[in-house]
Amino acid sequence: MDKSLTWKVGLIVAVIALSIFLLYPPKDKINLGLDLKGGMHLIMEVMTDEALAIQTDMSATQLRGLLKDGSIKYDKVARKGFNKIEITGTLLDDERKIKDILDDDFRDWAYTVGGSLISLSLRPNIEQQLRDQSVDQALETIRNRVDEFGVAEPTIQKEGLAGDKILIELPGIDNPERVKGLIKSTAMLEFHLVASGPFLTEEAALQEYKGQLPDDLEIVRTNPRRMDKGFYVLKAATAVPGKDLKSARRAQDEYGAPAVGFSFNSQGSAQFERFTAANIGKPLSIVLDDRIESVATIQDVIAGDGIIHGRFTIDEVDDLVLVLRSGALPAPLKYIEERTIGPSLGADSIRKGLAAALGGLVLVVLFMLVYYRAAGINSVLALLLNMLILMGIMAYFHATLSMPGIAGIILSIGMAVDANVLIFERIREELAAGKSPKSAIDAGFKKAFWTIFDANLTTVISAVFLFQFGTGPIKGFAVTLIIGIVASMFTAIFVSRVIFELTYGRRKKLTRISI
Amino acid sequence: MLKIFKEVPKIRFINKRFIAFALSGLIILGGVAVFLTRGFNWGIDFSGGTLIEVAFQQPTPINQLRGALAKINLGDAQITRIGSENKFFIKTLASLKKLNLGAGEKMEEIEEYEIVAREIRRGLMDEEARVQAQAGKLDLNNSAEGEIARFLRDKGVADEDAQESARLIIGLRKSGSGIIGDFSALEKAGVKHRVIDRLRSEAFFSKFTFLSVEFVGPQVGKELRRKAMLACIWALIGMLIYIGFRFKFLYGLSGILTLAHDVLVSLSFILFFRVEMSLQVIAALLTIVGYSINDTIVVFDRLRDNLKIMKKDNLEAILDMSLNQTLSRSIFTSLTVLLTVLSLFFFGGEVIRPFAFTMLVGVIAGSYSTIYQSCAWLKVWENYFLKRKKS
Numbered sequence: 001m002d003k004s005l006t007w008k009v010g011l012i013v014a015v016i017a018l019s020i021f022l023l024y025p026p027k028d029k030i031n032l033g034l035d036l037k038g039g040m041h042l043i044m045e046v047m048t049d050e051a052l053a054i055q056t057d058m059s060a061t062q063l064r065g066l067l068k069d070g071s072i073k074y075d076k077v078a079r080k081g082f083n084k085i086e087i088t089g090t091l092l093d094d095e096r097k098i099k100d101i102l103d104d105d106f107r108d109w110a111y112t113v114g115g116s117l118i119s120l121s122l123r124p125n126i127e128q129q130l131r132d133q134s135v136d137q138a139l140e141t142i143r144n145r146v147d148e149f150g151v152a153e154p155t156i157q158k159e160g161l162a163g164d165k166i167l168i169e170l171p172g173i174d175n176p177e178r179v180k181g182l183i184k185s186t187a188m189l190e191f192h193l194v195a196s197g198p199f200l201t202e203e204a205a206l207q208e209y210k211g212q213l214p215d216d217l218e219i220v221r222t223n224p225r226r227m228d229k230g231f232y233v234l235k236a237a238t239a240v241p242g243k244d245l246k247s248a249r250r251a252q253d254e255y256g257a258p259a260v261g262f263s264f265n266s267q268g269s270a271q272f273e274r275f276t277a278a279n280i281g282k283p284l285s286i287v288l289d290d291r292i293e294s295v296a297t298i299q300d301v302i303a304g305d306g307i308i309h310g311r312f313t314i315d316e317v318d319d320l321v322l323v324l325r326s327g328a329l330p331a332p333l334k335y336i337e338e339r340t341i342g343p344s345l346g347a348d349s350i351r352k353g354l355a356a357a358l359g360g361l362v363l364v365v366l367f368m369l370v371y372y373r374a375a376g377i378n379s380v381l382a383l384l385l386n387m388l389i390l391m392g393i394m395a396y397f398h399a400t401l402s403m404p405g406i407a408g409i410i411l412s413i414g415m416a417v418d419a420n421v422l423i424f425e426r427i428r429e430e431l432a433a434g435k436s437p438k439s440a441i442d443a444g445f446k447k448a449f450w451t452i453f454d455a456n457l458t459t460v461i462s463a464v465f466l467f468q469f470g471t472g473p474i475k476g477f478a479v480t481l482i483i484g485i486v487a488s489m490f491t492a493i494f495v496s497r498v499i500f501e502l503t504y505g506r507r508k509k510l511t512r513i514s515i
Numbered sequence: 516m517l518k519i520f521k522e523v524p525k526i527r528f529i530n531k532r533f534i535a536f537a538l539s540g541l542i543i544l545g546g547v548a549v550f551l552t553r554g555f556n557w558g559i560d561f562s563g564g565t566l567i568e569v570a571f572q573q574p575t576p577i578n579q580l581r582g583a584l585a586k587i588n589l590g591d592a593q594i595t596r597i598g599s600e601n602k603f604f605i606k607t608l609a610s611l612k613k614l615n616l617g618a619g620e621k622m623e624e625i626e627e628y629e630i631v632a633r634e635i636r637r638g639l640m641d642e643e644a645r646v647q648a649q650a651g652k653l654d655l656n657n658s659a660e661g662e663i664a665r666f667l668r669d670k671g672v673a674d675e676d677a678q679e680s681a682r683l684i685i686g687l688r689k690s691g692s693g694i695i696g697d698f699s700a701l702e703k704a705g706v707k708h709r710v711i712d713r714l715r716s717e718a719f720f721s722k723f724t725f726l727s728v729e730f731v732g733p734q735v736g737k738e739l740r741r742k743a744m745l746a747c748i749w750a751l752i753g754m755l756i757y758i759g760f761r762f763k764f765l766y767g768l769s770g771i772l773t774l775a776h777d778v779l780v781s782l783s784f785i786l787f788f789r790v791e792m793s794l795q796v797i798a799a800l801l802t803i804v805g806y807s808i809n810d811t812i813v814v815f816d817r818l819r820d821n822l823k824i825m826k827k828d829n830l831e832a833i834l835d836m837s838l839n840q841t842l843s844r845s846i847f848t849s850l851t852v853l854l855t856v857l858s859l860f861f862f863g864g865e866v867i868r869p870f871a872f873t874m875l876v877g878v879i880a881g882s883y884s885t886i887y888q889s890c891a892w893l894k895v896w897e898n899y900f901l902k903r904k905k906s
Contacts, residue, residue: 035866038659043735151661173659335626336732343660343685344693345568345726352864359858364851371517371847404795407867410859411802411874414852418809421851425844428518451816454761455809461757462750462805466798469746474798481802 005505008498015490016385019392029395033402033473036350038343039171042180044333046164051134051331052127053082059106060085061237066101078215083122085109090116134330135164142166144326145182165336172343178319184333185289185323189245189262190238191272194283194295197232198222205231223291226310232292234285248324250317253309258317260308262324269304276302288320353406360410361387364417372424374514378499379420382491386416389487394480404477412484415459419492422455423448424515437513441500449493456485519846524839529831532891539776539888546783555786558793561740563733564608565628567635568726571601572694580605580639587638589631597865601692602726605635628730640721647719655714656694656724660685670717672710680710693724743797750804751775758812765900766815769892770808773884777807780880781873790869799873806852807881810845811889817841818890830897834890842886849882 023029034041056079063085064077075089090098095113102111102120109120122130139156146154146168155169173179195217199205205219213219218236222229245268251261264272276284276298285295286308293308312320364383368376390409394401427444435443460482467478504510559566577596580603584592592607636657640648648654653666660681667677687695687704695701697720701711751771759767778800785796818837825833856878860871893900 173661334732335730336735337730338629339727339729340725341727342688342693342725344570344688344691344724347689348693348726349864349866352862353867356859356861356863356867359862360855363854363858367851367854373517403866404798404870407795407859407863407870410855410863411852414855415806417851418848421847422813422844425847429840451813454757454812454816458754458757458808458812459802459805461753462801465746465750465753466801469742469801470794470798474794477795477798 002505005498005501008494009502012385012495012498015389019388022392022395023388026391026395030391031398031400032346032350033400033405033476034169034171034339034346035341035403035473036346036353036401037171038341038346039169040173040179041337041339041341042168042170042183042335043159043337044166044168044184044335046135046138046166046330047332047334048131048134048164049082049331052122052130053079054331055130056083056085056122059109063087063101063106066105067098070097070101072097072101076215080119083127085120087118087120088116090118092116131164135166137327137330138333139166141327141329142168142183145323146170146179148322148326149179149182151179166333173340180335180338182319182323184335185319185329188287188289188328189324190287191275192220192234192236192238192285192287193279194285195233195235198228198230198295199232200230202231205233208233220285220287220290220292223288223293223310225316226293226312227295232285232295234287234292245324245328248321250314250321251307253307257309258312258314259310260312260317260320260324261305262308263305272306273301273303276300349403353403357406357410357413360413364413368417368420372420372515374503375424375427378496378503379417379424379492381499382420382496383413383416385495386484386487386491387413389491390480390484393483393487397479399479399483400476401480402473402476404473405480408477408480409484412481412488416484416488416492418455419448419452419488420496422452423492423496427515431513431515437504437510441504441513445493445497452489452493456489459485519843524842525835526839526842527835528838528887529834529891529894532887532894535887535891539780539884542783543776543779546779546786549783549786553786553789555792556789557736558791558796559606559729559731559736560794561736561743561792562608563731563736564606565631565635566727566729567605567632568597568728569603569605569639569723570693570726571603571723572692572696573601573722575601575603577603583638584635587634589635589638592635602865607631607635632725632728632730636725639723644719644721648721653714653718654721655684655718656688656720656722666717667710667713670713672713676707676710680706688724693726694722695720739794743794746797747778747800747804750801751778754804754808758808758815761812762815762819765893765896769889769896770811770815772892773811773889774804774808776884776888777803777877777880780884781877784876785873788872790872793869795867795870796873799870799877802874803877803881807877807885810841810848810882810885813844813848814838814841814885814889818893830900831894834894838886838890845882845885849878853878 060077060079067074067077067087072094073089073091074087077085077087080086087098092115098118099113102109102118106120108123108126110123111118111120135158139158143154143156146156151170151173153171155167157167159165159167168183170179196208197205199208202219202221206213209217213233216236217233219231220234221231246263246265248260248262251259253259263269280298280300282298283295284298286293286306288308294310308320361383365380368379368383370376372379387409390412393399399405423444426448427440430440430443431437463478463481463485467475467482470478504513555561577594580594581590584590584594584605589607592605595604595606597603637645637648644654653663655663658666663684664677664681667680668674672680683704683706684695684701687700698711698715701714702708706714751774754774755767755771757767758770781800781803784790785792790796814837817840818834821833821837821840825836828836853875856871856874859867860875863871
């Protein structure tokens with residue numbers, strides 16, 4: 001064996017060994033997709049506009065405070081849309097002072113002054129940053145909740161071009177309601193002073209204000225599971241934002257009924273203490289995700305702890321504790337896609353996928369052997385190696401094997417031998433043209449190379465577009481197709497050549513080959 | 516040596532180009548006609564809605580299913596039997612209003628779909644099962660592993676036993692049709708007696724199982740349709756640029772027309788056979804775009820060589836020669852892929868069949884168009900093509 005052949009064979013052996021190493025044991029290395037093992041697949045959109053609105057509200061509150069501190073007169077500071085604030089009714093004399101405040105403390109905002117109207121709008125880069133942040137935070141919160149709920153091997157990741165969607169895959173869960181409730185609850189716990197109520201209907205509440213609700217008030221419905229159905233009018237300003245919550249736990253109210261206990265962090269405690277001290281004797285509502293959970297009169301100054309009581313079941317207490325603990329979602333979520341695959345369907349798909357793969361392999365192998373005889377063996381070896389490399393690379397990338405992925409593998413069986421067919425046909429032509437077997441093999445490989453390259457590259461191009469377009473399983477298909485094609489370039493062109501050289505290379509006089 | 520052609524065949528393809536164009540045109544026109552009258556059979560990926568795959572224990576006539584659904588106002592749900600098995604797809608766009616349930620408050624579409632699915636589950640139950648379900652008992656044929664385990668734990672079964680039993684029950688469902696007949700099957704599977712005793716009073720087996728439930732919100736589909744179309748168009752443009760770069764622009768243009776033909780013919784057959792338009796069908800179309808250009812490239816490659824060698828011949832002869840020389844290759848490369856696609860079509864099961872069908876049509880259309888159309892287009896532009904060659 002000459003030297004160059006030795007290193008070629010060495011390389012092939014190394015590739016085989018590496019693939020086996022990467023793949024072994026296959027049970028641990030190949031991830032099955034949800035469609036094969038069963039489970040739940042959710043795609044949700046983070047409503048980032050609403051996260052911005054909350055942020056803008058907080059800035060507006062801060063602005064009111066600053067204007068008050070600077071004794072600047074104004075009519076109204078109000079949020080417009082989700083990323084704008086308007087200050088109306090300011091005096092011309094105060095313009096300088098207002099500008100100073102805005103320049104110092106509102107650097108994230110661009111503002112324009114038009115007479116007595118000052119409009120602020122969030123700078124676009126800051127807006128994008130806040131949006132990204134809210135998606136990241138939502139991702140983190142969801143991860144915490146899923147972890148606490150105890151699902152094995154969940155997938156939680158960003159999805160979609162805008163990056164505002166979150167994909168959640170939970171294997172082994174096929175009745176999703178409770179999990180979904182858990183994930184979706186924004187767990188925005190807020191405390192609002194009650195202005196009036198309860199009312200039976202929203203209209204009745206509105207009537208109280210002669211049909212025109214002042215800007216600093218809002219009508220909120222009660223959570224009928226906890227208290228009587230109805231509506232309250234609440235002060236819009238929240239006493240303590242939910243993010244200052246430190247922990248939550250299972251608790252009991254004074255009658256021994258299940259309740260949810262919570263405590264604030266130091267900042268929240270201080271704020272809550274100040275707030276309750278200033279409002280003793282007034283009714284306070286606890287609002288979770290825009291529903292009133294309970295209303296109670298502030299009897300005394302409250303600092304760090306409190307409880308939410310109501311008609312809880314133990315399960316409800318546990319779920320609420322879990323979502324409060326994992327932190328509030330920065331924005332509401334909207335489910336846009338949900339797929340639940342039962343365990344038996346997945347098992348069935350695997351069986352059928354294997355049958356189809358085996359069937360395809362056998363048909364192709366038979367065809368190659370019958371038509372190309374000895375050279376057929378060559379291509380079959382190359383094909384088997386191609387499959388091995390494909391699986392090895394998939395294992396290395398922790399690629400997930402889904403039903404479309406299996407289809408991709410089956411297709412690559414057919415496509416991989418294409419290269420062999422192109423080479424063999426070319427060799428036959430060269431032989432027919434009267435070339436010696438050795439130079440025919442040489443010419444066959446050389447002349448077919450660019451054709452094979454072109455052909456494979458076009459398939460890769462469209463697979464890349466497919467990858468870019470597709471969601472989960474379709475991406476899996478595109479990936480297996482691309483890997484299969486790249487591997488086939490190696491096996492059909494390089495490995496197959498080496499096999500020819502090994503079989504025919506040593507013979508001094510080669511008069512005919514079996515092809 | 517086994518060969519389909521003893522020597523290079525001398526078939527005259529190019530002079531039949533008008534027949535070929537007419538045939539393809541006819542198929543595509545047929546497709547357009549169906550598209551305009553019936554449109555695509557959109558899968559829920561694109562239309563949004565609810566798709567349920569359900570398997571029954573007993574042979575169930577489709578009318579019985581339709582009757583059960585009609586009782587909950589879902590008589591117009593699309594029901595398709597899967598193969599010859601006792602399995603069905605139920606697809607519906609119905610909202611709550613349709614079910615006369617009247618949403619109590621504003622709900623997201625997905626939440627509505629979920630209630631629809633629950634209603635369908637209830638609607639398919641027989642009287643006995645419905646009573647059991649109403650009593651809060653667990654349906655062991657329609658519960659997940661974690662759910663069964665949690666249920667048992669809540670009923671006071673030791674943690675380990677609960678988990679093992681749940682695993683065994685799911686294992687039983689995985690190995691068979693997905694439906695467990697009665698408690699004796701659990702016994703055989705090795706579920707502990709004390710657990711079975713608990714289950715007897717707390718659980719039941721309905722006569723069917725939901726193999727999968729999918730909901731897709733309406734806004735997803737719109738975006739997806741646009742993206743799918745863009746992906747196909749970009750892939751075609753990608754091919755045009757690549758072939759234009761490797762060969763010349765007119766080759767690229769012919770290649771693209773041939774490809775567009777393959778995609779349109781595949782779409783026509785999808786329309787003729789009411790194959791459901793889903794993501795995997797789009798995947799198949801894009802794969803066809805990438806794949807069926809291959810043998811066109813092989814032909815063009817040979818054509819480029821022949822144009823240098825056969826300077827004296829006219830274009831038609833050169834084109835025919837190139838096609839004939841590459842004919843066995845074109846046939847065989849398609850054949851190997853066709854074999855695997857056939858295997859996928861027949862053995863791969865219902866889930867992947869729309870994909871396999873589209874590939875099947877696409878691969879056949881692809882090799883037909885390579886032979887009868889790719890070069891024929893060049894003949895159509897003969898004057899421009901040869902002028903360019905000379906300059």
